[in-house]
Amino acid sequence: MKIRVSHLKDGLYTDHLLDSAAAFGFEKPEAFCDKVSVDCQIDKRASDFYIRFNVKTRALLTCDRCLEKFAFPIDDQGNALYTANEKLLKDDSEQIHLIQDGQPEIDLSADIRETVLLGLPIKNLCKDDCKGLCCCGQNLNFEACKCETETIDPRWAALSKLKKSE
């Protein structure tokens, strides 16, 4: 997804991008249930474009415990400097990208993707207290299972205690 910058004089601007995850080049666009919405603020100074952005979408995740799919809202900020000044690249920052002087458009996709991926949880839980699946396959969030009330072998009881404190 590119923003047009050829017409911009030095100063502050805002822009908005709204398109499918596929248009932003996500490897698995089907893993998003909303379009990707990006508000950006562009600070143009000579051949430098300092861009701050806020990206919103919803990822479709699978709960690690109960295996149900759930929508995870993403609302994250990022920023990047796009510059034609190679000297600025010496700073080893990943947020600095080289562009051609007078380049008509800037492609924000890579920075947007990185920000979204960093915003995803390490552990996918449909809710903090998801009860998960019973050994019989019953989703315990919907219904308690009969298996739970059966007498448990003490050796397994110790194990299930461990599991519950996960």
Ligand SMILES: [Zn+2]
């Ligand atoms: Zn769950």
Ligand SMILES: [Zn+2]
């Ligand atoms: Zn069960």
